[in-house]
Structure formats: structure tokens, C-alpha cells
Amino acid sequence: MQIINPILPGYHPDPSILRVDDDYYIAVSTFEWFPGVQIYQSRDLMHWNLLTYPLSRSSQLDLIGNINSGGVWAPCLSYSDGLFYLIYTDVKSRSGAFKDTHNYLVTAENITGPWSEPIYLNSSGFDPSLFHEEDGTKWLVNMIWDHRKGTNSFAGIALQEYSESEQKLVGPIKNIFKGTELGATEAPHIYKKDGYYFLMTAEGGTSYDHAITMARAESLSGPYYTDPQNPILTSDQTNKQQLQKAGHGSLVETQNGEWYIAHLCARPVKGNRCILGRETALQKCYWTEDNWLRVEGGQFPKFTLPAPDLKPFPIESESNLDDFDDVHLKKYWNSLRRPFTGDWVSLTERAGHLRLKGGESMSSLHRQSLLARRLESFHTEIETAIDYQPENFQQMAGLIIYYDTDDYVYLRITDHETQGKCLGIIQTKFGKYDELLPVDIALPDLPYYYLKAEIHREWLTFYYSLNRETWESAGGEIDISHLADDAAELNSLRFTGTFVGICVQDLSGSKEHADFSYFHYKHLDS
Incomplete structure (x- = not known):
């Protein structure tokens, strides 16, 4: 094993x-x-x-x-x-x-x-x-x-x-x-x-x-x-197909006297950029006769290694389809900076739905109404259904691919003075705001709008549907390699990773809400 x-x-x-x-x-x-x-x-x-x-x-x-x-x-x-x-x-x-x-x-x-x-x-x-x-x-x-x-x-x-x-x-x-x-x-x-x-x-x-x-x-x-012989673990920078950034580790001994290091690592997708952020890996270790720790197979981390002499213990993870029928959020959901309190998020105000009340902008370091989970695969599809009735351009809701306030891509529904309810794409790249569609897509009045995103390494494509059967592309492929730790253009180190999720903004302060009926996160084959 x-x-x-x-x-x-x-x-x-x-x-x-x-x-x-x-x-x-x-x-x-x-x-x-x-x-x-x-x-x-x-x-x-x-x-x-x-x-x-x-x-x-x-x-x-x-x-x-x-x-x-x-x-x-x-x-x-x-x-x-x-x-x-x-x-x-x-x-x-x-x-x-x-x-x-x-x-x-x-x-x-x-x-x-x-x-x-x-x-x-x-x-x-x-x-x-x-x-x-x-x-x-x-x-x-x-x-x-x-x-x-x-x-x-x-x-x-x-x-x-x-x-x-x-x-x-x-x-x-x-x-x-x-x-x-x-x-x-x-x-x-x-x-x-x-x-x-x-x-x-x-x-x-x-x-x-x-x-x-x-x-x-x-x-x-x-x-x-x-x-x-320091360092005992580091990465082979001449081979970017191997685990990179290996470091920051801690040590554990099994019941049977085997030793392992848990350490962070990363996998670049384009140049040096790691959209998944810094991940956790294990390496098997041993002690030399003169009492120094060594990593089996040398100082470079490996993708596969021997499992310990322990009985396999598979664990059933939470479903990646969240239909919001529970009274508690699934554990993989996170929010930006603030707890899950009823003044902005609710699973009970409308049965079978997650209600998010419009918060501050995507640039805010305070009270965004954003729920997201980690992007854990280079090939991923996410999908949601949203019931949303914006009344002006300062109200937005939809599907977001988010690194931090400087870098995100957002498929959002809003209202326009002459066009009415419409769908568009907002991007902030290295802190610079942009709107990626030349003209937002007009939406008819319907109970739900269906939004989808496909991610294949550094490429993102958004889709929308009015019936969940026929899907239309919202724009073309978007390069999301800027959603990474390694953003030299910002001249600063970043330490997190890409999240995918849903959010609602109301810059008028009215806290107009959106109701989401499900969120489906699916790993795709490469």
C-alpha cells in the first residue's frame, strides 16, 4: 500500500x-x-x-x-x-x-x-x-x-x-x-x-x-x-513536474516505530504559479546510527511512498453536493474573516436553500458575504442555482473563483438601468478591476438561474443555463494563473490558495439577499 x-x-x-x-x-x-x-x-x-x-x-x-x-x-x-x-x-x-x-x-x-x-x-x-x-x-x-x-x-x-x-x-x-x-x-x-x-x-x-x-x-x-547533511528535505527546482516548495514540516512516530514528516509543498501549473496554494504531503523517514533524521530515497519529496504498517481505515467524506437541506453548513465551507451569523447567512429562512444577504464589496477586509471551499484539483467543475432579484447595479450575486481581494474572477448577476437583469464577468487581476464581457448577457425573469464553472489547470470557462439542460458559454477561456501565491506583479508574498464559492454584494446597504438551492463541486478527469 x-x-x-x-x-x-x-x-x-x-x-x-x-x-x-x-x-x-x-x-x-x-x-x-x-x-x-x-x-x-x-x-x-x-x-x-x-x-x-x-x-x-x-x-x-x-x-x-x-x-x-x-x-x-x-x-x-x-x-x-x-x-x-x-x-x-x-x-x-x-x-x-x-x-x-x-x-x-x-x-x-x-x-x-x-x-x-x-x-x-x-x-x-x-x-x-x-x-x-x-x-x-x-x-x-x-x-x-x-x-x-x-x-x-x-x-x-x-x-x-x-x-x-x-x-x-x-x-x-x-x-x-x-x-x-x-x-x-x-x-x-x-x-x-x-x-x-x-x-x-x-x-x-x-x-x-x-x-x-x-x-x-x-x-x-x-x-x-x-x-x-542539511537540508534534510527540499525540492528539485530543475524538475517542476515534481513537488515544489517542500518545507515547514513536523514529525510523527507510528505505533510501530515508523517515522514520517508532514510538510508543505506546491504544484505549479504555469511557470512558477501554484493556483492550488501550498498543500500538505508526507515523507517516510528513518534515523541513522549516528542519530540524524533522513528522508527515505533522498532529500527530494516524492508523490508516492510506503504506507505505514497499519490497517487501512477508509473514511467517508462529506458529499460534494450540498443541497442546503441541513441546519448546519458542511465543514468544507469557509467565510472571509467573519463567523456564520444570521445577520448575513441562513439555512433556515427558506427551506432547502442557503440565503446570503448582500454584504460589502470583493475588496473589503471586513464583512463580505462570501462562502467558499478550497479548490483541491486542477480539473474541477462547480455548479449552483440562484434565485436573485437585484434592483440596481450596486447589487450583485453569483459564482466566484477567489484568491484574495486583489485577485478573483466572478460570474455575477446584477441589474442595469436600461438592460435590466443581466449576467456578466468581473475580474480583478493584481488589484486592477476589469469587466470581461463587452456587453452583459440579458436574463429573463425566472425562478432560478444556473451557473457553472469549469477549471482545467490555469484555464477557467464560465457557463449559464435557464433550465439546467441547455448550457451556454459566458465568454471564452480565462487565464486564472494570477490566482496564485506567486504573483510577482504584486511585489509581495501571498500564502493562501484558490477558493470556489458563492457570494452576494449590496453596495447600497440594503442587504438584498440571494437564495442558492444547491452547490455541486466535482473533480473531473484530467
Whole structure:
């Protein structure tokens, strides 16, 4: 049996893997999307199920106004003495020299919650991780951000004790590791084995030079000596058909003494652009006789690898057809920055429908009325039916392919002063607004309008139907390679991935609603 990578396709970066008895969990970053932190569960490392979101309340995570690719960075999931611990960063700013990176801790007796209110830890850097020492003490490590001119911004790894009784960090702060020549030292995790403390970090930056490096020490506070064969995992940039951007990893041991690294990776579709974002993969590892960690088959990640010696445990995932007949949203739905509250989203106001009430524009960092799910395949079809009665051009609703406020493509219904109800395509590319159809398509008055999108790698085609039987193309193929992390035109790094979903805007402030009767997400053959 084999594990097929990526095990979590689509936007699932910064994996933190944990085993508790026979269950495996992976927590991944969610950035500006709500709820915060996805936790997946598996019994065999091959089949994974989206289990829960621990940050489901505004009191735990307030993302309103958070910047694009801000919010929840690099969660760390751990377990000790009957309690789950989750450390996470809420990034409020990251432009220029400064980064406002607030680190918090929540706990729960059960992985599905309820999770506690957050305990504030520090803001000295990001990528925090909690190490549970055998003597019962607990230690926080995080990278240190240095904003000063002429310094190394990635200034090292800070170690400080966490007092559970006082619920705060206590004692001195020590910089235990300044990193290697690869630079950009981040994502620290500490493991103890055979008398050594092993420090795993990500280095090289989170793009194509990304890597995992190791160091070890005989005491927790160091000194740490680097692995002479670093990096232990990185990508072969000469072969873009292989997994790229390999880095930011964490380590797990199976019940049978096998070792695996969970790490992020990416798959470009056009040049260096990765429309699915950074994904999660696994690699099998082993320990050498002189106590260093190695990846089986070499330092480059592989698409297939041996599964552990565990009984296969297939998991039935939620249906990709959502007919909105339940009173709760399916777990794969996410919103931008705000919780699912009745003032803008409802499954009960009209039976068998999802009602979205018009919110702010697609440029808003505050209160968009947008529900979406991750694009997890290069070949995908999505379809919905919408009942919508706009009264003016400031009211819009429809089907959206979305990266962030700078980049999206939107098949939307609106109203025009002379044309009446009509269908058109809006695109924002690197922050520049455009309307892709020369003239919007006039729509007759009908109970429902059917909208569809087909995605084949970097190409998107929209369709519409008045009866769900005859489909017409709305424009031609659209290049969506700009819906990617690697947008050099913006001169900044982005860290999420493409979402597909539905949304409603009412720029007049009337909150005119749209009702959606289903949403079907389907993987297509390549």
C-alpha cells in the first residue's frame, strides 16, 4: 500500500502532525478564512477527514480587518496529560519592516472541543510551538522577528518557559538557534529522542528555496549543532513536474516505530504559479546510527511512498453536493474573516436553500458575504442555482473563483438601468478591476438561474443555463494563473490558495439577499 501525495490537496499549508493513541491529526493554517485552523484526522496516514475547527468563535479569533494572507499562521497541535494544546499566530500586519504577530494558546480535553478561550503568549515573532518536557515543564519556541535596519529579520529561535498555573510565559528568553546559511529560519519544533533534543526548522523562505533543516543538542537550551547533511528535505527546482516548495514540516512516530514528516509543498501549473496554494504531503523517514533524521530515497519529496504498517481505515467524506437541506453548513465551507451569523447567512429562512444577504464589496477586509471551499484539483467543475432579484447595479450575486481581494474572477448577476437583469464577468487581476464581457448577457425573469464553472489547470470557462439542460458559454477561456501565491506583479508574498464559492454584494446597504438551492463541486478527469 502507498500514500499518494499531496495527502491534503489544495490550500493546506504549515502542517502540524500529532498522534494520540491510534489517531493521527494534522492542523493547518487558515489565514484570513473563518473558522480558524483546520484539523484533519486519520487512522492509517492514507485517508484523511476534515474533523473540526478549534477557533470557531470571535472571542478566540477576530479576523475583521485582517490583511490578505494575515490571520492564522502555522498552528502547532500537541497533547499532554489528557489535554490537547493548540498554539497559533494571528498576524495583524506584515508590511514594511514590522510584523504584528500575536501568539495564543487554546486547550481542549477532546479534539472536537469545546476549545478554551485564548491565552495570550507573546508577539515577538511567528510560528510558535509548544514542547512538553518529561519533567512536566512546558516550553514555547518561536522565531524572532527583528525589524531593525541592517539586521537579519529572521533573528533566531526564542525559547521560554510556559507556566500552566499562571497561564503565561515566565523566566528568561533565550535565543537557542540562529539558523544556517539558508536563512529565513522559522517553523521550529522540538523533539526528544535517545538523549538528544532535536530542533526542526524551516529555512530558505516559503517559496521555491524552501527546506527543512535539523539541529540537535544535549540540553533543551542548547547549544544546538546543525546536521552536516542539511537540508534534510527540499525540492528539485530543475524538475517542476515534481513537488515544489517542500518545507515547514513536523514529525510523527507510528505505533510501530515508523517515522514520517508532514510538510508543505506546491504544484505549479504555469511557470512558477501554484493556483492550488501550498498543500500538505508526507515523507517516510528513518534515523541513522549516528542519530540524524533522513528522508527515505533522498532529500527530494516524492508523490508516492510506503504506507505505514497499519490497517487501512477508509473514511467517508462529506458529499460534494450540498443541497442546503441541513441546519448546519458542511465543514468544507469557509467565510472571509467573519463567523456564520444570521445577520448575513441562513439555512433556515427558506427551506432547502442557503440565503446570503448582500454584504460589502470583493475588496473589503471586513464583512463580505462570501462562502467558499478550497479548490483541491486542477480539473474541477462547480455548479449552483440562484434565485436573485437585484434592483440596481450596486447589487450583485453569483459564482466566484477567489484568491484574495486583489485577485478573483466572478460570474455575477446584477441589474442595469436600461438592460435590466443581466449576467456578466468581473475580474480583478493584481488589484486592477476589469469587466470581461463587452456587453452583459440579458436574463429573463425566472425562478432560478444556473451557473457553472469549469477549471482545467490555469484555464477557467464560465457557463449559464435557464433550465439546467441547455448550457451556454459566458465568454471564452480565462487565464486564472494570477490566482496564485506567486504573483510577482504584486511585489509581495501571498500564502493562501484558490477558493470556489458563492457570494452576494449590496453596495447600497440594503442587504438584498440571494437564495442558492444547491452547490455541486466535482473533480473531473484530467
